[in-house]
Amino acid sequence: MFAQVLFSGFALGSIYGLVALGFAVVFKATQVFNFAQGALAVCGAYFAVTAISILGLPFPLAILAMLAASALLGVIIHMTLIQPLSGRSMLAIIMVTIALSIVIRAVIEIIYGPQGRVLSTPLPTGVFIVGDLRMPKLHLTAAATSWVCMAAFGAFFRFTRVGLLMRATADRHEAAMAAGVNVNLMNRLAWAIGSVLAGIGGLFLGQLQIVSTELETIGLLALPAVVIGGLQSIPGAIVGGLLVGMIEQFSSSYISPKSTDIAIYGFLLLILLFRPWGLLGDQETGRV
């Protein structure tokens, strides 16, 4: 039982970590606490449905199309909604992302109807059984993809010029501007990355169940994940995602399925009270 719960917590936590990573990249670059992250995951899933089921593209091409559409969506959101609000109050920025998620949900329901859509992909189904431990292939694929993405973006931020520029810009806006870095371009890139990561998360969740606007719930899990890990911290988001996955699975299995919300948010509250900068965050920047 314990190993089984540990495995499922790890698998789902990886997906949450991926979405939370997108969240953290956006927050680090533009200081936007994005309540629409769940809605972006929904968009990614519907982009995939459009590419696969409606346009009938072959799977690899469909995934590329979905990634491109997600990135474009992130850029458009930054240009039309976030940039005009720069320097404005936190409430305005939070509320604009909430309003955005309401609009996205309504528009998707108008275009695709309120009924869920089936996402058929050639991803492997089935299960590996090792002793008492059952490991669904889809969960393994999702976890593996999440880790590949996380590693890729980690390397991108550490080793590439653009990645380093993005980090520098996020840390020191004015200095970057003085050095001639196009800050807006960097921020747009951050939004594109955030949206793509959410989209991949949405793709897997849509595959694990059905694609509907209800997938938005993942945003509500990524949000505590990113705060628990430390808002400004990229590895923190991943650790936070894993922790949320673990808390969810363990509380549900050992206490009751009803207790997951309170376990996650109770833990969040404790973190906020005693270590508001998060587990891996930096104390100084954490004092907002």
Added chain:
Amino acid sequence: MKAYNFGSGFRAHMPKAIAAALVLGMATSGALAGDAPKDGVYADHIDWGVIMDLSGPTSSSQGVWTKGLQDYMAMLNENGGVGGRTVNVLAEDGRFNAANDKIAFDKLVSQTPVIALSGFGTSATQVALASEIRDGAVPVIGTYTPTKALSEPTSKMVYNGFCGYKQMADAGVGYMVEKLGLKNPKVMTVAIETAGGKDYADYVAAAVAKYGGTASSTTMKIAAVDVTPQVQQILAEKPDFITIYGIENTAILTMKTMQQYGLDTPGFGITYLGTKSVYNALGAEAGGNYSFISCFTPGGADESDGNKAMVSFADKAGHGDLASNINYVAGWVAGMTAETALKKVDGDLTRASLVSAIEGGFTVDPEGLAAPIVYTPEDHTGPQVLKMFGYDYAKETFVSYGDYADYEKYTK
């Protein structure tokens, strides 16, 4: 420090706002001015009300139900309507929110009055409005969710239009026990942790007890994204079969996750969960283990007159993909029930004359879409005969297991 000046701007614009509202009001009223008889009965048409969730988490089933009822009325109107009048459906959105339901209810009772109401998908709303309805506000004919508050004791104002959870539990458990040849069956209920789920689990437990078996239950959130712990519980308890209560996603998640974990325990869902999107999402392998218990026959599952008429009209209305949806059929049959009730009235049509005309009972003939629905003065339960359905992935149609008559023994 700034001096604040509450609302001076607002006040300055008040006249403009009022003027704008007036203009808007005039614009709307121009078209609507006219007679407004009290009970929604006009010279050329009758207004019939529907309150359902047309948006929000439950709209994927309730919205389809509403389309079914609207389409039946459209067909009825093409054939001349009722007593020379067409039937116009006024559908109001509840959006999974009791306040919206209350607004919609008051609107249909007095603002744009209707002769009677159907629908009421949210059980909490039925409870909230039960006393007003029982006191005679407006007859409710063809409810979508049966609740105790509205249906017990039997009221002359309320006629249920959907199979009850007790019947679903009795027929479903009875069929599964017999089919699998079980002696002391071990059954697990998977339900969403909201209204009705606990009741359903209790009905299942009672039905299982009749066969000397044991029942347990687990719950999940309505917007769950993961049910691994619930599936772990199934894995640990190893029930002979499971039964699922909730929205489409509940069934999809449960059956799919079970498949992912290599579990092939058979399961059946409540009527609302018998849709193509559930089966398509499950795929042939997991879908083969899944059936659902229903008092309505999905479009295309047999060749009855009612079924053929419904499928062809749905095609014509551009809802061909909905005809196989159990919710659409339920809405369609609710339309038949409404028509039968309206046709019982001789002379003046009012809410009062409608209530007294059907008080002595009436029978709806769903032309094969369901077993005949009999309302007697004492019993307004509505459809009581159910059977099990599955899905043929090759032909992309539903298959019915046996006839309604074979199942009467389970619910008697």
Added chain:
Amino acid sequence: MTEAPITAVPRRPMAKAWTASRAILAALGIAALIYLPFLLTERAVFGVPLSNGMLLNLGITQINLMLIFMLGALSLNFLTGCAGLISIGHGAFYAVGAMTGAVVGTQWGLPLPVVLVAAALVGALAGVIAGLPSLRVRGLYFVLSTLAAHHIIIFIFQEYQFEFFDVAGVPYTNPALGPMALDTPIRWYFFLLVLVIAVYWGLSNILKSREGRAMRAMHDHELAATAMGADVRILRLKAFALSSAIAAVAGALYAYYLTNATSESFGISFAIQFIAMIIIGGLGSLPGSLFGAAIWLLLPSLISGLAANVGDAPALVRVLLVDNRAQFVQALFGSLVIVLLIFAPGGLPDLSRKLGRLFARERGQ
């Protein structure tokens, strides 16, 4: 991240003098408020029946619910727009009120006035507890702690409801004010109207008081407030307690008005609608809260009224207004909030003022 001051409604000269025309206007306004419920119930003027369209598709239930939501919008705007504390957990305080109503009213059988007083006290207490993190964390972290508080309160409600009541929810019966039973919508209307006016009056007086000014100062600049001799932390907790007390009273009224409440009624979208209301009406403006609540509650009906009339309109209009009306209303509200946030942070009144100025300038050219 800094909390930029929320743009206030620009100052305008306010006429203090009660001229004759103002007095007449005020009298007409009061008369209209008194006449409104009768108009909406009888749906006729001097015996001449009015069509539903003439009454803008409005009914007395919407007006009463609007009044109940006005209490929430007022208290949230007091907290957010005036004291500068952002809360996403406001819906949860409605739940606290509904839960208090369930214990004091439904289980103990005490009358409504006692329920309301109890709701205010429990609400204030819950507000202080939920506001405690504000002693340690600020800004965004405080917002998140209100979100955590929301989930915890809703969980408690759900456990309580399943323990003592049916899955269908908690029933609330027989609301009465002493000898007068609140058994008709018109009685509810007058009771709620008086309550909204009282809360409005009370809050605007508090804002004018010494502490209120300090609170405003705290919102603009914490140091300034400290210079005025105010303990900012205590002030913050007080503001939170008052705001949640009002929301809890509104929550109890909401439950009694609907006669039934479940934990599902108070989800996160329930809380978000209050934030939308105060953005639409204008942050930091008490009358704006009323205006925002009115728009939020009444606009959907106006749109439905229009939708009933489209008839043979173009396909796109039909798709939006008839087939997807509910989604269309949501998209419209979401877009409205976005447009207001970007172009007119003072809400709809601000937007109309800006548009007015724009037209005036074009005419001048």
